[in-house]
Amino acid sequence: MKQDNIFANNQKVVDFAFDDSVADVFPDMIRRSVPGYETVISLLGVYAGQYAKDNSNVYDLGCSLGAATLAMHRQTSSRKLKHICIDNSEAMVKRCQSRLARHMPESDLDVLCEDIEKSEISNASLVVINFTLQFLSPESRLSLLKKVYEGMLPGGALILSEKIIFDNEEENQQQIEWYHNMKRSNGYSDLEISQKRAALENVMIPDTLEQHQTRLQEAGFSQSYQWFQSFNFISLVALKS
Numbered sequence: 001m002k003q004d005n006i007f008a009n010n011q012k013v014v015d016f017a018f019d020d021s022v023a024d025v026f027p028d029m030i031r032r033s034v035p036g037y038e039t040v041i042s043l044l045g046v047y048a049g050q051y052a053k054d055n056s057n058v059y060d061l062g063c064s065l066g067a068a069t070l071a072m073h074r075q076t077s078s079r080k081l082k083h084i085c086i087d088n089s090e091a092m093v094k095r096c097q098s099r100l101a102r103h104m105p106e107s108d109l110d111v112l113c114e115d116i117e118k119s120e121i122s123n124a125s126l127v128v129i130n131f132t133l134q135f136l137s138p139e140s141r142l143s144l145l146k147k148v149y150e151g152m153l154p155g156g157a158l159i160l161s162e163k164i165i166f167d168n169e170e171e172n173q174q175q176i177e178w179y180h181n182m183k184r185s186n187g188y189s190d191l192e193i194s195q196k197r198a199a200l201e202n203v204m205i206p207d208t209l210e211q212h213q214t215r216l217q218e219a220g221f222s223q224s225y226q227w228f229q230s231f232n233f234i235s236l237v238a239l240k241s
């Protein structure tokens with residue numbers, strides 16, 4: 001696995017982008033930067049086992065290199081599913097396409113390079129938005145979730161994972177400190193941590209847990225539950241009855 005040292009040298013900070021240099025080191029970057037990432041990915045397989053239904057579509061919105069789809073496929077390979085993976089980074093999509101073609105050659109699979117705000121969602125039994133809603137402009141998040149709800153079959157599920165902020169400023173600062181300590185223990189220097197933080201500032205805008213829960217309800221989901229937390233990263237499941 002290629003090591004992420006993108007922010008190792010002192011540099012003029014520009015907005016973070018999912019370009020070729022990020023896509024090349026992405027498995028290492030996300031594993032060392034998102035606490036619990038591997039656990040969340042493998043538990044998506046458990047959700048797929050329960051919710052992904054024959055003759056339906058399973059969406060991976062903001063798929064990057066397709067890790068979520070691979071985990072879901074591992075638990076459902078004998079079912080008649082169509083996997084639809086979408087990302088607006090060409091660098092990610094081309095690597096995702098070849099990786100998934102290699103690992104799940106027999107499956108019905110579309111890997112699309114497009115903005116998920118413009119994607120069509122239909123006949124979905126399971127939709128995963130793993131650490132991606134936070135990159136959309138805050139004003140467009142509700143309409144995406146409404147579209148997901150509308151395109152989902154009754155009995156379907158949405159899995160949403162995000163970095164969050166906390167209303168209580170004391171807790172917020174503590175969670176960020178714990179998170180930065182985790183990054184340090186994964187080998188990132190203070191310079192890497194602070195330069196990446198600055199690069200993400202205008203690009204990744206986290207909400208609070210309450211904002212997510214309220215928005216899911218506004219989108220139509222009658223039930224939503226938190227099922228995972230590791231520092232300031234959480235996963236929710238929302239169900240369409």
Ligand SMILES: Nc1ncnc2c1ncn2[C@@H]1O[C@H](C[S@+](CC[C@H]([NH3+])C(=O)[O-])CC(=O)[O-])[C@@H](O)[C@H]1O
Pocket residue numbers: 018030061062063064065066067068086087088089092114115116117129130131132135136
């Ligand atoms: N508007 C958009 N439309 C489509 N894609 C987008 C958009 N905005 C951002 N992206 C894409 O969302 C992905 C976010 S990474 C997801 C990890 C993956 N889910 C994983 O489980 O491994 C999370 C992270 O890097 O923290 C990137 O590939 C972007 O190109």
Ligand SMILES: O=C(O)C(=O)Cc1ccccc1
Pocket residue numbers: 029030033034163196197200
């Ligand atoms: O590194 C961070 O600060 C994060 O919030 C996680 C992350 C992981 C990969 C790309 C962008 C952000």
